[in-house]
Amino acid sequence: MTATTSSDEPASIPIGPSSDSGRQALATAVRRLMAATVSSVASSELLADATATLSAVADRLERHLPESDGVGASRYAADNAGADATSNLADVMPFDVVIGPCNPVALPLVIEFDPPKAIGNATFTSTYEGAPGCVHGAVLAGAFDLVLTAANVIAGAAGPTVTLTIRYLQPTVINRPARFEGWVTSIEGRRIHSRGQLIQAGVVTVEAVGEFATMDRSRIVSMHRRGGGGGG
Numbered sequence: 001m002t003a004t005t006s007s008d009e010p011a012s013i014p015i016g017p018s019s020d021s022g023r024q025a026l027a028t029a030v031r032r033l034m035a036a037t038v039s040s041v042a043s044s045e046l047l048a049d050a051t052a053t054l055s056a057v058a059d060r061l062e063r064h065l066p067e068s069d070g071v072g073a074s075r076y077a078a079d080n081a082g083a084d085a086t087s088n089l090a091d092v093m094p095f096d097v098v099i100g101p102c103n104p105v106a107l108p109l110v111i112e113f114d115p116p117k118a119i120g121n122a123t124f125t126s127t128y129e130g131a132p133g134c135v136h137g138a139v140l141a142g143a144f145d146l147v148l149t150a151a152n153v154i155a156g157a158a159g160p161t162v163t164l165t166i167r168y169l170q171p172t173v174i175n176r177p178a179r180f181e182g183w184v185t186s187i188e189g190r191r192i193h194s195r196g197q198l199i200q201a202g203v204v205t206v207e208a209v210g211e212f213a214t215m216d217r218s219r220i221v222s223m224h225r226r227g228g229g230g231g232g
Contacts, residue, residue: 030104118150120180144208151182159215
């Protein structure tokens with residue numbers, strides 16, 4: 001016999017979130033909300049009404065939180081650590097804060113593989129603004145961390161970031177296509193060195209240099225299974 005519950009009542013709590021199509025659709029809706037939050041000129045009355053509605057939605061979803069936040073995402077990463085990351089990096093990192101399709105705060109960054117380079121394309125909106133009309137430097141640094149990581153994946157020597165140096169040459173403006181390029185310059189023992197650049201309207205606006213620790217894939221899987229699946 002199968003027990004039935006109300007859609008608003010938590011049944012058995014799952015181990016953690018999955019990256020099914022429903023979660024991606026929800027993340028897309030939240031991204032629209034984020035953009036509207038920073039750009040809308042709605043009246044205070046409408047904003048108050050929206051706040052009440054969204055608070056009620058959050059109350060419903062929070063009733064279904066797993067007992068240990070983040071375990072599901074880490075376990076998903078561990079279960080998919082054997083996948084070919086060069087086919088689609090976002091598919092094996094669905095909850096990543098930079099490119100995860102199931103993470104609503106992820107950047108509008110699409111990474112492609114063009115060996116020996118990794119290419120990232122993005123058009124940053126006002127959601128990612130720092131100085132007026134410009135993309136925040138921290139956003140660009142986060143994007144470079146993943147683009148250089150993708151270049152490392154192409155070279156077969158991926159691992160956690162040791163250092164990342166960003167040199168801002170010119171402002172990168174919002175609402176204009178930006179192209180990131182990353183490539184490996186050398187592999188020395190257990191260290192891999194990569195460089196990158198951001199091109200906008202034919203001009204290099206940012207340069208990046210990174211050093212990464214190479215790590216055996218089995219060790220990465222072990223880290224995730226301990227619940228410590230950290231960032232790049």
